[in-house]
Amino acid sequence: MPSLLSEEFVKNRVIEWLGREGYRVISVKGLAEHGLDVRAKRIKTNYYYAIEAKGDPQVNPKKMRYPFLVSALGEIVQRVTKAKYCRYAVALPSSYYELVRRRVPSMAAKRLDLEFLFIDTNGKLKRVTWKQLG
Numbered sequence: 001m002p003s004l005l006s007e008e009f010v011k012n013r014v015i016e017w018l019g020r021e022g023y024r025v026i027s028v029k030g031l032a033e034h035g036l037d038v039r040a041k042r043i044k045t046n047y048y049y050a051i052e053a054k055g056d057p058q059v060n061p062k063k064m065r066y067p068f069l070v071s072a073l074g075e076i077v078q079r080v081t082k083a084k085y086c087r088y089a090v091a092l093p094s095s096y097y098e099l100v101r102r103r104v105p106s107m108a109a110k111r112l113d114l115e116f117l118f119i120d121t122n123g124k125l126k127r128v129t130w131k132q133l134g
Contacts, residue, residue: 007055
């Protein structure tokens with residue numbers, strides 16, 4: 001069985017990736033805090049990233065990944081604004097990949113211009129846009 005990735009591991013890899021992509025992290029929420037986990041602003045522009053992160057469930061991961069995914073999507077939907085230059089993303093372990101492809105409606109992802117950031121066990125990040133889900 002592949003190792004389970006914690007939310008902190010996922011969040012830390014996303015923060016590293018944002019730095020390499022030219023973003024400055026504005027805020028990072030702790031595990032017990034409400035709101036989006038990571039907010040970042042692109043350096044010298046008005047472009048923002050709003051990211052909700054989830055790790056693998058520690059108990060019964062295969063069964064509990066779907067409720068974790070629904071929770072992450074709910075967090076993003078609640079935080080969507082009319083901000084013109086904001087990207088919304090859900091960061092997840094790569095173990096969620098097939099679940100996301102099967103269960104996230106492509107029309108909803110398109111309307112939100114939603115991206116998914118998948119982290120593998122080596123910490124490598126793969127960015128998947130709504131266009132790549134369908």
